[in-house]
Amino acid sequence: MAAFVTHLFRHPIKSVGHEPLTHTDLxxxxxxxxxxxxxxxxxxxKFDPDNPEWMSCANFIRGSKAPSLIAFSARLEGSIYTVxxxxxxxxxxxxxxxxxxxxxxxxxxxxxxxxxxxxxxxxVKLPAxxxxxxxFPSISILSRSSLxxxxxxxxxxxxxxxxxxxxxxxxxxxxxERQWLGKRLRIGGTEILLREHIGRCAATTANPATGAQDVDxxxxxxxxxxxxxxxxxxxVIKSGRITxxxxxxxx
Numbered sequence: 088m089a090a091f092v093t094h095l096f097r098h099p100i101k102s103v104g105h106e107p108l109t110h111t112d113l114x115x116x117x118x119x120x121x122x123x124x125x126x127x128x129x130x131x132x133k134f135d136p137d138n139p140e141w142m143s144c145a146n147f148i149r150g151s152k153a154p155s156l157i158a159f160s161a162r163l164e165g166s167i168y169t170v171x172x173x174x175x176x177x178x179x180x181x182x183x184x185x186x187x188x189x190x191x192x193x194x195x196x197x198x199x200x201x202x203x204x205x206x207x208x209x210x211v212k213l214p215a216x217x218x219x220x221x222x223f224p225s226i227s228i229l230s231r232s233s234l235x236x237x238x239x240x241x242x243x244x245x246x247x248x249x250x251x252x253x254x255x256x257x258x259x260x261x262x263x264e265r266q267w268l269g270k271r272l273r274i275g276g277t278e279i280l281l282r283e284h285i286g287r288c289a290a291t292t293a294n295p296a297t298g299a300q301d302v303d304x305x306x307x308x309x310x311x312x313x314x315x316x317x318x319x320x321x322x323v324i325k326s327g328r329i330t331x332x333x334x335x336x337x338x
């Protein structure tokens with residue numbers, strides 16, 4: 088059976104909201120459009136807004152330290168970004184490019200961060216590449232079959248949104264993607280070079296319907312497969328459009 092695309096997601100503000108897509112246009116050397124375009128620095132961050140450059144996730148608010156953030160879905164319509172918390176049903180809408188609206192959004196997000204964790208400091212933007220979890224502008228690619236295998240070991244369903252992936256595939260055996268490093272995927276009109284396994288963090292232990300930590304995904308991965316990875320980071324090397332149900336070729 089041929090592999091194909093089942094789901095597409097972007098995460099316009101890093102760690103605060105996942106948004107499903109029906110299609111996206113990828114550009115060589117860049118992340119998915121609007122994916123992690125903005126990020127929220129924490130009060131220990133070394134990010135310099137006057138000289139913006141990629142920095143590691145430790146400089147930003149993240150779901151591994153504030154699990155309730157995993158329950159946010161998102162909608163970006165024009166200049167307005169709306170986040171909705173699945174557990175509390177609270178929502179907030181604002182224009183991320185209007186600094187005058189940042190304080191209200193940061194205060195809203197702060198309400199979902201434990202008191203013993205670093206607090207939101209500023210909303211920042213990295214338009215040239217996005218604040219991906221890798222030091223190169225990456226696309227994250229995950230397998231529905233591997234997720235199903237992990238859920239089987241956990242003894243319960245596991246939601247895709249826990250893993251904050253960009254492209255979800257079906258049609259190949261569980262963990263087949265672990266043999267794809269160095270290969271290329273042709274999807275629709277684009278090609279993606281597969282570069283790194285995705286090491287997982289505690290954010291994946293949180294339920295996207297509630298924001299509560301309810302399953303130790305990392306320990307289950309280690310006990311059953313000897314690692315804590317799920318998915319592959321890739322780099323777009325040929326620009327083109329990806330659409331749901333597109334066939335995936337491994338080159």
